[in-house]
Each structure stands twice: as C-alpha cells, then as structure tokens.
Amino acid sequence: MAPRLVVITISLWMLAGCQSASTRDSASGSVETQTVLQSRASAETNERSLEPESAGPSATLSFRAMLRDENRNHVLEQGEQMTLEVEITNHGPAPVSDLEIRYSGKGRIAEQFTQPLRVAALSAGERTRLVATAKAPPVKQVEQGELTVELVSGDHIQIPSPKTFMVAVRPGSADQIEVLSVDVDQIPNKPRGTGQPQAIGIAIGIGNYRDAGQAGGRYAVHDAEITAAYWRTVVGVPASQLKLLTGRRALRDDFVDTFETWLPQQVKPGSLVYLYVSGKASVHPTTGAVELAPYDALPSSTERHYPLRRLHAALARLPIERALVFLELSLEPSSGGLAQNPSPPRWETPDLTAHSGKIVQVIGNQALQEAHDYPLGRHGLFTYHLLKGLAGGADLKKDGRVSLGELCRYVKEQVQDVARTEFGNQQEPTCRPSPADDALAQVVLTRLK
Template sequence: MGKLKVLVIILITLLILPNQTEAGKYRAKGWLYTSLLDLGYGAGYWYRDYLSHPGVYFTSGGIAKIAFGLPPPFGFGIGTELIKFISGTYYSDAIKFPLDIYYIPYAKFNRLGHPLPIVYADFSISPWSTYRKYLTAIIGIDWQIWYLLNLGFRAGWVSVSYDYDYEFQIFYFGVNLGLSLWQGLGVREKERKVSPKPEVIAEIPKITSPSPITKPPKLTFDYSLVDGNQDKVLDGGERVSLKVTVKNQGEGDAQGVKVLLSGESKALNYLGKEKYIGDIPADGEKEAVFEAILPYRIEPDNANLIIKVTEANGFDALKEAELLIAMQPAKVEREREVISVLVDVDQPLSPTSFRREDAYAVIIGISDYRSNKIPKVKYAKRDAETVKEYLINLCGIPQENIISLTDEKATLSDLTAYIEEWLQRNVNKNSFVFVYFAGHGTPNPEKGDAYLVPYDGEPGFISKLYPLSRFYNSLENLPTENIIVALDACFSGAGGRSVIEEGKRPFISPKIEKVGKKAAVLTASAGDEISQDLDAKRHGLFTYYILKGLRGGADLDSDGWVTLGELYNYCQPKVKEESRRLGYTQTPKVFPEPLGEKANLKIGKIR
C-alpha cells in the first residue's frame, strides 16, 4: 500500500511539473469551468440536533457542471450542474440544478490557459425545491494537470433542512479528482517590466570623514556662450554651447567639483542643470560644457541662467554669474504655390432662359503646339473652354451646335473643315454665328499678310498656316450677316500671342482690318501691338474682359442684354488701362469701324 501511494505522488508530480514552469506568465480576461464528473473524498463531522459523529467519511461531487466568470482578483462567476451530491456514513442526498456562485481570488495561468493552481470558493443553493432547503459552501484549490483532469483539495460545509423542522449540518475536508477543465479566456502573456540600468557617466567619489584641511582650495570660473550664428540670441534649431572654465587658485586640491545651472528658463530643459568635473588640483583648471541643439519650435523667452560652482568639502566658488539671454523660435519660411484659384469669371454660371436654336459656334484654343519652336500660349485652351460655357449659358447657343477645337484637335485641316465646310453646311440667313480663336498669330513680313497658326503650323511655311484673309472670305460666303469673331491673338511678331520666323524683323503692322461686310471682328490688340496673358486671373487679358463683360459688366444700359457695341465699349478701355498698369500697351480693336447697325447685335442675356 505504501508503494502505491509513492507511485501516485510521482505520477501527479510528473503531470504537474511540465506546465508549472509557465504558470503565472500569462493572464486571462475571464475563466470557464466545465466538468463531466467531479468526485471528492474525505473525513468530516456530522451534526444533527444534539447528536454529533466526528471522524465519519464522505464522498461529494457533481455531474455535468458549467460555470464562467471574471478574471482574478475580481473573479466572481455563476454556474449550475445537473446533479450535486454528498454521501456519507449517516447521510446521502442529491439536488438537481443548484445555483452556484463562484469567487476566484487567485489563479496562475500557463500558456494553454490552464490554472496551476486556482483558488476558488463555491456557494450553492437549491432555489427550485419547495420543501427542502439545501445550502453548501466549498473552499478549494485545484491544479489543472491535464486537459480534462484536475486534482485538488477542498473543505466544505453542508446544511440541509426539511420544512425547517429537520436539520443537520456536515463539515468535511478531503481531496478531489475530476474529469474537468478550468480554462482561462483571452489568455495573453503578461508584459515584462524591465528596469533600465542607469548609464554611469562619471562616478562621484565617496567622501570619507574629513581630515583637517590646512591648505584650502580657491575656486573661480569664467564662462563663454557660443550660438550658431553668433548673434547672442538663442534661435530654434541652433547648436548652443555654454562653456564654464573652473580654476583652482588655492594651495590645496578641490574635490568633487560641480557646475550648476539654475534659473527660470526652459533653456534648462535643453542644456541640463549639472555637470560634474571631479577634482581640481592646486593651480589646475577644468571645463564643463553645457551643449544642446534647440528645437525649432520653442517659446519666445528671456532665458535667465545662474551659474554656480560647488566643492564637496564646502569650498564653493564665491562668485555666481547670472545671464539673461533672448530665446526665439526658428523663422518659418512660407512658400506659396498657386495650384488653382477660383477667378471671378470662372465661377459657375446660372443659365438664363435665353436660347438660340439656330446659332452655331466654332471655338479654337491652342496652348501647346506640335513644333517645339513655337512657345506655349499659357491660357489659350482654358480661354476656349470657358468661352464655350458662356456661349451655352448666356448666349443661348445649343451645346450640340458648338465645335470646340483645342491643341492637337486644332490642326490646319480641322480649321479648314469646320470653318469652311461645317458652317457653310448648317448656317442659314437667320442664323447667329460666333467664332473664337485663342493662340498664336503670325505676319508675313514681305507682304504684310496675317495668318492664324494652327496646332501643326510653323512660321516660315505659308502652306502650314491659315491665312486671315481666307478666314474672312469663308465667313463672307455664309448666308447670314449675324456673325461675330473674337481673336485673342496678335500678328505683330513681337511676342505675346504672336510668333515670327527666325531672323525676321518683328513689329509688323499686318492687314487685319479687311473683314468684309458680314462679320464684325473684335481683336485683342492693334496690328502693331502684342496680346498678353493676365496671370493673376489665369486668362488672356482680352478674353478675361470679354468674359467679364458677357457676365454683366458690359450691360451699360442695365436692360439685361449685352450687345456687340456694349461689349466693345466695356472691353476696350479696361484692357488698355490694365495693360498700361502692367507695363505695356494693348488696345483692342473692332472691325468694321464704326460698327453701325451691328453695334445693336445682341450677344448674350444676363437675366
């Protein structure tokens, strides 16, 4: 029998120890207890009325148990079981579905979530019985030695009464073994607290009991402050260095010398408050350097710093230095890049009820040319796109009746097809026609002729250009007389929205006024002037004021309509005045001049 006990103890030890090494390294967010069968065996004390029986044996346990609760030390939980029973020498009993209330103050979980051990208290009552009152209290400690096997010790108390006239109590203590599982929920490894080891910069020697000093030291010091730009102002981002030179002018050695910085300033947070420089022999000296790179963002301050020098035996320097130094944050340079800006003429339009079903427009805007010899026209494409929106919303031209040719879509063949063929095919005698061109113009220096430069055009090759005279003749062949042309280009060859063949003389005055009888032409400048962009508004100068006029600025008589005469009378002085302010002269022109009856031709309705 003795050998059997030793074997059981060895077996239990072998089962517990492998997992015990990890116990306590993990914690859980809750716990769960499930049991198929739980058996306990022990000795106890049975008491009824005035009769008692010490030393009796009891078997206790439960079948099909489940419980769950909070993690220790707040480990309250609740559970139930199919049957709880107790059997002894003088009494046996069982109840079904008792209400179990648990409290778990302590548990050490391993990596698998098994507690090794777990301390618990279990209180049970029989709320469903009407004639028998059953109450138990158990305090125990369990080890989850395997997945469905736990071993422990428990002490219990049982109280049973039948209609309150038959009562007995049982006290017992013993061991228990169960096909059960204590399981931690949400198990994770505990955070390890590692105390950092302080770095020893310089060890201050211990001062032993002082012996009589017959040759005392005498400490003095000098200091110097160096900042990055040497303006004696501590700027954010600068490297600052305060050097204190301590001299011993006495007859004896100075021991445990320190240089202290104090005062009311945030500079102390960066420079530090103390430097230990150790012993200084007689007639010797040492340096302490307080150094830092200041953050860019520091509070403006007048730094107040006080320098003191102390000695371990009390022979401190008899002088202190107080410094007042200006501090200021680093200067921030703001770079401004205009990505986009909403210009007044670019704000969304409110469409009017005005609509011309029999109206047609060709809109041309060329910013990028195929030839790299031709400069870009910065806002020409943007001008054309904005003019199109105005023609739809304010001038009543149906969107399907507008041809828009921009950049690579505005080749010489495209201009020829839509100006000479598409308009001729659609326009009748009652039609309204609007043609707009934004891009480069160029002159012929020998003959004085003017040309529009298409996307694939190139000055010096007449066959690749679109003659202005041909353009006017095409419009003259249309059956209607309600034709308006706006040219935001120039033909002088002197720059701006004009180009010329290399080696040719600029400032040509080409023939741009021979427009015929049917079309009224608004040009951005006179023949010998240049047409420029208005960078502040991101449009050509001429186009900007055309748009502003159509938006309502040109409605000089406030009747809600903008006529051709009103648009020119508004645009011409505005462009001229703004160009002079910018340092050049640009004067819009209108042909024929005077306009005569064409001045009353209605272009747009603003309300």
C-alpha cells in the same frame, strides 16, 4: 482648415496713366478732395467710347477708380480699412457741375462707404481727386461680392462707363491664399427663354504647338474651354451646334474642315456665328496679311497657316445674318521677311469690306506683340475681360442686355487699363468695323434676364 480666398482684383487703376493718391484717412467713410488744374492740351484723351456719341456734348469726362486694401496683400479681412480713390477729369470744352460718385454691387462692400461723393463743379481742363475710406464688413466665412463705382451727372455730357471690382472678404488671416478667376470661371446659368436655336459656336485654343520651338498663350486652351461654355450658357448656342478645338485637335486640316465643311452644314438663313480663337498668328512683313497658326504650323514657313482672308471668305459665303469673330492672338512677323519696319497687321480683307456688318471682329491685340496673359484672372487678358463683359460687366445701361457697342467699349477700356498699370505697356483691342452707327452698336450679344 482655414478658409481659402477665391478672387480679388484689388489695387489696380481702372484707367491707366496716373500715379495713385498717397493720402490716407483712417476714419470710416471719410472723404478727402484734392483738386489739380491742368490745361486742356495736356488732358488725357485715352477714354473714348466705341459707341455712338450723343450730338453736341457740352463736356467729356473720364474717371479712374482704384480700390486698395490696407496691408496691400490683395486680400480683404473683416475690419480692414479699404481705400477707394477716384479721379475725374473734364476734357472740356465747357464746365460741369453737380457730379456724383455712387456705389452699388453685390454683397456688403458698397454699403460700407458713405455715398454719394459729390463734386461741386469742374472747369474745362480741370481734374479732381477724391479719396474715401471704410472698413471691410464682418463675416463668418469667405464672402464674394462686387463693388461698382459709377459717375453720375444731370448735365448733357458724355459719361464714361462704370468701374466694377470683384472682391471677397474673409473672417481673418489664413496661411494660404488662392487667387482664382471664380468671377468668370463660374459658368453663369442660361436665363430662361434666352436661347438662340439657330446660333453656331466655335472656340479654338492652342497653347503649345507640335514644333517645340513655338509657344502659345499660357491659358489658351482654358480660354477656349470656358469661352465654349459661355457660348452654350450666356449666349445660348445649342450644344449640338457647338465645336471646340484645342491642342492637337486644332490642326490646319481641322481649321479647313470646321470653317469650310462643318460650319456650312450647320447654318441656316439668318443664323448667327460666334467664333473665338486663342493662339498665335503671323503677319506678312510687307503686306500685313494675318495668318492663323494651327497646332501643326511651322515656325520657318506659313505653308500650314490658315489665312484670315480665307476665313473671311468662308464666312462671307454663308447665308448668315452675322459672324462675330473674337481673336486673342500673339502676333509676330512671318519668317523670312523684312527684319526692320514690318507692316502692321491688316485686319480688313476684300470680303470684310464687301460685306460690311456681316463679319465683325473683336480683336484683343492689334499690334505686333504678344498678347498678355493675366495670371490674376487665370486667362488671357483680353479673354478675361471678354468673358466678364459678356456675363454682365459690359451692361453699361443696366438693362439686362450686353450690346456690341457696350462690349467693344468695355473690353477696350479694361484691357488698356490693366496692360498699362500691371504690365507697363500697351495692348489695345479693336473692333472691326467699329460699331459707329446705331444699328451695329445696338446688336444684342447676350441677354442676362
């Protein structure tokens, strides 16, 4: 039987809003540079770091990267031409010089490209586009790897985060191609000595509801199962302090018991709580209050919902150091409310405000809309990049640790990019409160070595 390809997330802009370059060059390792001038007023401004910015940057750069395969079937065969397209924009206010694009990663993809790509100078408001081509390496069997594209400069400027592609190369064409999220579903091993004996983990996923008229996320149950495994391995939560609720085991009474009885029995002074929820929530049309929808929630009433305010209150009562709440939710106005101009979701509650930094929310979708499923990754779009970030994709400093600031920045950029390029609309994650100060931004979530 011919080998089956396991993953490739190719042919997507890592920062949306730009048409792909049409230029192609068949020579291996060749580079074409094309410069486009534009005013600073029209420069894109959608790349903003959630981490603290260095004082007085002389320029702010953004860059996009896209990796294409020659026949556009999203599969790399040995000898096939690969095209890497990179676009860099200087949002000003000063010119920059001596920029480089460098490659790294696992496997042999990076070494096929001539590096580095150099940009002599960029004026304020200027954009340059680089195109590099190479041949996929010869392989005897399917090989999995990564290609990381990084913008480097010696000047005192704000550098955007690297872009990483999961790629695989197969020996030749095959009758069947299977695209699986092996990059996040292959549970990483827990590094030695990185356990958190006082941490508690909860993962909840509801894909279908008892009322047949409601539907949740296509991958919600799978999202919760894999996230629970990450709590145990990457994060280091002891198995005895880990709780998974899915489907019919995620009734409203289960929410109450988990948050208000089980969890207080597990915590100790200084504990960390990792909470993940994938499913649906209602938003009050006038107040914006958010209420989670358990498995037995009714579409005609919020009586059996679990208010976010109640969750925050339960967490605030605990003698914990911090609770990290990750929410992959499709949001809709609660029934019986105003049909026009509903209030946006209100994520802040009195307990969240009163205990600043004790409860941190990383929210996959802050608007009234459905959260995107991501078929290529076999997860919800937010969850896919959350897991990828925790496993090391968000380690922007390459120091073997993923901080809260790094994770927030990484997830926001990746989800926004894919939502715009793949689905043609918005999905904007947010962190509440934003890790705007060093203390919160530097909170370490995972240690990779």
